[in-house]
Amino acid sequence: MDYKRIEQLVAVHGTPALFFSRNRIRDNFRALQSALPGVELFYAVKANCHEGILATLQEEGALFDVCTNGEIDIVKTCRIGPELCLHTHPIKRDSDIRYALDFGIRLFVADNEFELDKFLPYKDKIKLLIRMSIQNPQCLVNLSQKFGAPPADTFALVKKAADAGLRVAGICFHAGSQNENPFKYIEALEYCRDIYKKAALAGIHLEIVDIGGGFPIDYLARVTPIAQFCQPINEYLARYFSNYRIIAEPGRFICGPAMTLAVRVVGKALREGVWWYYLDEGVYGSFSGKMYDHAEYPMQLARGGERRQSICAGPTCDSIDVVYENIALPPLEIGDLLAFNAMGAYTTASASNFNGFPKAKIVTID
Numbered sequence: 001m002d003y004k005r006i007e008q009l010v011a012v013h014g015t016p017a018l019f020f021s022r023n024r025i026r027d028n029f030r031a032l033q034s035a036l037p038g039v040e041l042f043y044a045v046k047a048n049c050h051e052g053i054l055a056t057l058q059e060e061g062a063l064f065d066v067c068t069n070g071e072i073d074i075v076k077t078c079r080i081g082p083e084l085c086l087h088t089h090p091i092k093r094d095s096d097i098r099y100a101l102d103f104g105i106r107l108f109v110a111d112n113e114f115e116l117d118k119f120l121p122y123k124d125k126i127k128l129l130i131r132m133s134i135q136n137p138q139c140l141v142n143l144s145q146k147f148g149a150p151p152a153d154t155f156a157l158v159k160k161a162a163d164a165g166l167r168v169a170g171i172c173f174h175a176g177s178q179n180e181n182p183f184k185y186i187e188a189l190e191y192c193r194d195i196y197k198k199a200a201l202a203g204i205h206l207e208i209v210d211i212g213g214g215f216p217i218d219y220l221a222r223v224t225p226i227a228q229f230c231q232p233i234n235e236y237l238a239r240y241f242s243n244y245r246i247i248a249e250p251g252r253f254i255c256g257p258a259m260t261l262a263v264r265v266v267g268k269a270l271r272e273g274v275w276w277y278y279l280d281e282g283v284y285g286s287f288s289g290k291m292y293d294h295a296e297y298p299m300q301l302a303r304g305g306e307r308r309q310s311i312c313a314g315p316t317c318d319s320i321d322v323v324y325e326n327i328a329l330p331p332l333e334i335g336d337l338l339a340f341n342a343m344g345a346y347t348t349a350s351a352s353n354f355n356g357f358p359k360a361k362i363v364t365i366d
């Protein structure tokens, strides 16, 4: 977002604030939909569950990926029906399964035999996707460390589920968040080809392939434009999976670019020859994404001048609350405005109100 515009908004709304563009949500959804023609897009609510995002996506015809009872409550509040939702948490309590079933969700995920057992009482009501793990140490967040059956064991799990009378709809995977390598999806789909073949030979009828999320956005560096990024994935799907329902679970790609954070310098100090600037937002707030999501957000500032190594800290009394330990900045003054782009995904979602600082308010701008 343009710095002048941010200044005007801050004059009205103050800081810290996340300025939210519905148009950006719409544009991102449409861009991904046209980059992945025919693929059903389930927005991963965990990336940012702001109601304005869900409402805008619902208008666009999006579907929703929920993981928890709390996320079910949020989609309910937005009057999103269960037929639009998929439940993707691989590990659940029986009460979680029942909560989702009571709402009306029918498609679930499991990734091990203990989890299969939990579905036995509900086997006539549900369909399962089996989560396969795809290792991707290169990307920002590897989502296959914690969940997923190893590819070599996935068919056995499909078979086990089917033998137990569970309806298996297909395989799902997550190739890693902010995944800049489209061939990670192909790698996963290669495993799927083998598994789907074995399933067909075993008389198990699979109907869905779920390619997960992970689609990358621009932070400090530009990534491959989404249409180009998705092209090899489309080609592979068209070649080997043309008879299947293909679904994806984008989070970051949809909401990341749709929020811009505005903060002010509220204090400064020279400590042992290094300038410290204290901001009104830190790692317990929207910058929690720097801790959990390992993201580096593009910064805008008005002030010029010779840059020197500085430290930017958050407002809380905890010393871990440092946003930048070593950043080259011009001399800043108390009251200066800093803006950070691409702060819609995994930012406010993981923010807290630690130390009495409320979460940054979200201001819808269009």
Ligand SMILES: *Cc1c(COP(=O)(O)O)cnc(C)c1O
Residues within 6 Å of the ligand: 044, 046, 047, 065, 088, 143, 174, 176, 177, 178, 212, 213, 214, 215, 249, 250, 251, 252, 253, 345
């Ligand atoms: C977090 C998550 C997503 C969204 O991932 P992005 O990288 O934000 O696109 C999708 N599916 C599952 C199962 C997830 O846990």
